[in-house]
Amino acid sequence: MIGGKKTEPQRKVEERGKIKEKREAKEEEEEKEGEKEEGEEERRKVEDQGPLLSQEEVDSLLRSLRGGEIKIEAKAEEERPKDRYPRYDFRKVGRFISKMRLPSLEVIHRRFATDSRSILSVALQKLIDVSMVDTSVIEFKDFMDNVPLPAVFTVISMKPLRGFCVWAFDATVAVVMVDILLGGVGKPKKAEGREFTRIEQRLIRRVINTMLKPYQEAWEPVIKLHPEIVRIESHPQFVSIVPESDLVVSTRYTIDMGMISGRMYMAIPYAILEPIKSQIQSAYQPTTLEVDKSWIERIVTRIKECPASIRVEIGKAKLTLRELLNLKAGDTLRLNTSPDEDCAIVFVQDVPKFKGIPGRSSDVKSVLITKLIKEEEEMREEILKKLIV
Incomplete structure (x- = not known):
C-alpha cells in the first residue's frame, strides 16, 4: 500500500478471498438443501408404508401387559455380575493323571517336607519347621499368579526326566535365610524394592542345594532323580518353563523360622510326569512289601546317623x-x-x-x-x- 492506496497484487488477493468465501457459503447452502430433501423423502416413504401398529393393536398390547399375560424379561447380561466366577475348562484337567492319583504325589511331597526340616535346621543352625499345605492341579499361569511378589524363583532340572520344575520362595524367607547364614539372628526385613546381590544369590543357592538331597530321596521309590539348579530369578517373566495354558502339579509349603514364617511354592509340569505315570500310581501301594522294606531300611539308616550323648x-x-x-x-x-x-x-x-x-x-x-x-x-x-x- 502506497499513500493509502492498495497495490495491484493486494487487490487481487482480496478478490480471491472474497470469491473463496462466496464459493464455501454456496456449498454449505447446497449441502443443507440436500439434507432437507433426504429427510423429506424418508418421511414420505414412512407415510406411504403406513403405521407399523394400528391403534387397536397398541391398545391390545397395553391390556395384555396390565393383565400379566405378557411378561417382560430382564436383560440377563445386565443382571449377571461380570467376572464374578472364573471360567473353568474341565476338558483340560486329568489328561493322564486324575485327582484319584494325586495322593501318590502328596506322599512324595510330604516326605520331602519332613526330610527338609532336619536338613534346613542343620544348614541354618536353627530350628526350622517345613510342612506341606496342599497339592492341586492348575494351569501354569494360575500358579505364577498365586505366588506373591517379590519372590525368589529357582528353575530346577529333573534329570533323567525331560523338563524343569520351579521352586518359589517368599522374598522375606530368602532374606531371613541369608541373614542367618551371615551371622544374624534371623529378624524379618523388608525385601521390596531391591534386587538380590550376587553374594545373596550364592547363599540362597547353597540353601536350596541342601534341599535337593531330601527331594531326590523322596522320589527314590518312583525314579532316581538327579535334580540340579539351572538358574535363580527374581522376575517371573524369566521363569517360563512351559506355556501358560499347560497344567502343572502345584504344591504349597509353609516354612516356619521362629520369628517369621513364609511360603514355598513348587510346580511340576504334567508333561514331564507322563512317562512315569505308571510308576507314580504303583509306587506307594500299602500292600506292597517291597516299599515297606525300603522304607524300613531308610528309617534304620537315618536312625543310625543320629548323634547320641x-x-x-x-x-x-x-x-x-x-x-x-x-x-x-x-x-x-x-x-x-x-x-x-x-x-x-x-x-x-x-x-x-x-x-x-x-x-x-x-x-x-x-x-x-x-x-x-x-x-x-x-x-x-x-x-x-x-x-x-
Whole structure:
C-alpha cells in the first residue's frame, strides 16, 4: 500500500478471498438443501408404508401387559455380575493323571517336607519347621499368579526326566535365610524394592542345594532323580518353563523360622510326569512289601546317623550340706562302689545301657564295657532296694 492506496497484487488477493468465501457459503447452502430433501423423502416413504401398529393393536398390547399375560424379561447380561466366577475348562484337567492319583504325589511331597526340616535346621543352625499345605492341579499361569511378589524363583532340572520344575520362595524367607547364614539372628526385613546381590544369590543357592538331597530321596521309590539348579530369578517373566495354558502339579509349603514364617511354592509340569505315570500310581501301594522294606531300611539308616550323648557314672556319694560347703581341693570322696567290680554305668541319652570298668586306653580315660543293662533287671533291682529299705 502506497499513500493509502492498495497495490495491484493486494487487490487481487482480496478478490480471491472474497470469491473463496462466496464459493464455501454456496456449498454449505447446497449441502443443507440436500439434507432437507433426504429427510423429506424418508418421511414420505414412512407415510406411504403406513403405521407399523394400528391403534387397536397398541391398545391390545397395553391390556395384555396390565393383565400379566405378557411378561417382560430382564436383560440377563445386565443382571449377571461380570467376572464374578472364573471360567473353568474341565476338558483340560486329568489328561493322564486324575485327582484319584494325586495322593501318590502328596506322599512324595510330604516326605520331602519332613526330610527338609532336619536338613534346613542343620544348614541354618536353627530350628526350622517345613510342612506341606496342599497339592492341586492348575494351569501354569494360575500358579505364577498365586505366588506373591517379590519372590525368589529357582528353575530346577529333573534329570533323567525331560523338563524343569520351579521352586518359589517368599522374598522375606530368602532374606531371613541369608541373614542367618551371615551371622544374624534371623529378624524379618523388608525385601521390596531391591534386587538380590550376587553374594545373596550364592547363599540362597547353597540353601536350596541342601534341599535337593531330601527331594531326590523322596522320589527314590518312583525314579532316581538327579535334580540340579539351572538358574535363580527374581522376575517371573524369566521363569517360563512351559506355556501358560499347560497344567502343572502345584504344591504349597509353609516354612516356619521362629520369628517369621513364609511360603514355598513348587510346580511340576504334567508333561514331564507322563512317562512315569505308571510308576507314580504303583509306587506307594500299602500292600506292597517291597516299599515297606525300603522304607524300613531308610528309617534304620537315618536312625543310625543320629548323634547320641553318652556319659559315664563311676559312683555316688552322700554328703551333708556342711560337708559340701567345706569341700576344697585335695579332699577325697568315698564312693559307694568298689574298683574291683563293674562300677561304671554308661548312660545313653540319660538312659543306663551298659556296665563297665574305668581305666585308660592310649593315655585317654576310657571305660571297658562288660555287659548290657537290661531294663527289666534294673527295675527289679530298684524294687528290691525299695523293699529292703
